[in-house]
Amino acid sequence: MIHFANSAATTPNPPVVPDTRTATEVESFCRVFSVEEKVASTAIPNLKNILGIHNPLTFSMLKGGNKNCPILVTKHDGNRALPFAVLKRESKPQSATARLRIIDMMQRQGCRQLPHIFKSKDNAYLVPVGKNIFSCMAYIKSDVEGRSLFTLDQMFELVRAFHAHSRLVPEIEDLGARDIDRYSDIKYAQLAPELMAWNSALFTSEAWGRCVKCARYFIQPSFRAIYNQLPVHVVHGDIHSGNVIVSNGQHFLVDFDLLKKDIRLLDFVTFAGSINLDEFLRVVEEGRLSSFIHAHYGNLEEIEEKYLPFIVLFGRCCALSWSLGVLKEAIVNKDAEKIAHFKAFVESRIHEIDRLYTHIPEIRAAIPSEAVTRQDLFHKKINMGAHIFNTCREALKRIWKSVFP
Numbered sequence: 001m002i003h004f005a006n007s008a009a010t011t012p013n014p015p016v017v018p019d020t021r022t023a024t025e026v027e028s029f030c031r032v033f034s035v036e037e038k039v040a041s042t043a044i045p046n047l048k049n050i051l052g053i054h055n056p057l058t059f060s061m062l063k064g065g066n067k068n069c070p071i072l073v074t075k076h077d078g079n080r081a082l083p084f085a086v087l088k089r090e091s092k093p094q095s096a097t098a099r100l101r102i103i104d105m106m107q108r109q110g111c112r113q114l115p116h117i118f119k120s121k122d123n124a125y126l127v128p129v130g131k132n133i134f135s136c137m138a139y140i141k142s143d144v145e146g147r148s149l150f151t152l153d154q155m156f157e158l159v160r161a162f163h164a165h166s167r168l169v170p171e172i173e174d175l176g177a178r179d180i181d182r183y184s185d186i187k188y189a190q191l192a193p194e195l196m197a198w199n200s201a202l203f204t205s206e207a208w209g210r211c212v213k214c215a216r217y218f219i220q221p222s223f224r225a226i227y228n229q230l231p232v233h234v235v236h237g238d239i240h241s242g243n244v245i246v247s248n249g250q251h252f253l254v255d256f257d258l259l260k261k262d263i264r265l266l267d268f269v270t271f272a273g274s275i276n277l278d279e280f281l282r283v284v285e286e287g288r289l290s291s292f293i294h295a296h297y298g299n300l301e302e303i304e305e306k307y308l309p310f311i312v313l314f315g316r317c318c319a320l321s322w323s324l325g326v327l328k329e330a331i332v333n334k335d336a337e338k339i340a341h342f343k344a345f346v347e348s349r350i351h352e353i354d355r356l357y358t359h360i361p362e363i364r365a366a367i368p369s370e371a372v373t374r375q376d377l378f379h380k381k382i383n384m385g386a387h388i389f390n391t392c393r394e395a396l397k398r399i400w401k402s403v404f405p
Contacts (some may be wrong), residue, residue: 032059046075087134100125113166152279156296166234188215200334207354230263269315320349
């Protein structure tokens with residue numbers, strides 16, 4: 001059984017404190033935020049006022065986030081260094097403010113697995129630093145080093161606890177588009193030539209072919225009609241063990257970048273389709289999905305129980321589409337570290353989609369391979385042609401450089 005805190009991780013905001021900047025904190029601030037000292041001279045006192053502390057601070061990058069790493073704020077009390085807050089850069093102020101307002105609202109209404117949100121004395125949720133703005137949340141210390149792993153039933157119970165409060169959130173604008181409205185199969189159907197040239201074997205494999213079929217299914221009007229019938233309220237959007245911290249035996253959710261109003265099944269997608277995929281497939285194959293949901297989450301509507309495996313597959317297709325874009329960018333920029341990271345990411349998503357397709361008969365029945373064979377051959381020829389073109393182009397470049405060095 002999963003347990004939740006009896007009180008939220010909160011830190012009160014005392015009155016405004018004086019400017020107590022030190023050379024060390026200015027240096028670490030400028031290094032981490034890539035700003036000049038004159039920016040730090042304004043930003044540090046402002047941040048201390050929001051945090052309600054006057055202790056010296058240092059700043060460092062935290063691990064986490066594929067493109068936007070959070071920043072740890074550590075306060076110093078004599079010889080003690082105490083991690084205190086986490087800053088995260090926000091590119092869209094309106095949607096970030098809306099998300100933070102919801103988290104703050106849910107916490108005040110009794111949702112105990114959320115971090116405290118720091119805000120200014122005039123209730124502004126974002127902290128300006130130079131030309132950028134940041135959200136600021138309380139740091140939650142994990143009981144263990146590294147990532148905790150949770151069973152499928154624990155994850156369902158965590159979603160239940162979150163949904164008990166998120167479903168009560170009133171209508172709030174600026175939360176961003178639904179996943180179905182942002183989804184496209186273009187990265188599958190028209191695979192970037194850079195990706196084909198980078199690894200043609202991967203993108204001509206049978207597993208990739210099944211990914212293309214699944215991706216194409218989710219742009220059909222019939223699937224959109226199903227999606228539009230599913231119950232909607234505020235969802236976290238990315239619940240998995242990497243976004244859960246156990247602190248003093250209690251469970252807290254973090255990383256709210258994808259928080260929005262969408263179908264509630266999306267909160268089962270990430271963990272059921274990746275880390276807990278083996279357990280999820282076993283429950284589905286043994287015909288226990290309905291009883292499992294009732295035991296560890298509660299009641300879902302009949303249409304939700306029927307299409308939960310499809311929504312898990314849809315979520316994996318969305319994740320693969322996004323990672324294909326990042327991988328292409330890394331290949332173009334010749335970023336070896338990012339290529340290695342997202343190569344593993346893409347391969348994992350392809351494997352997950354392939355397993356969901358091959359192990360769940362209802363999915364195979366809804367997405368038959370015969371129905372799209374001609375289209376598959378057409379797109380495969382296009383991709384192979386692009387690969388041959390790029391290979392020839394690179395060969396000609398090498399010949400040109402050897403003749404005209």
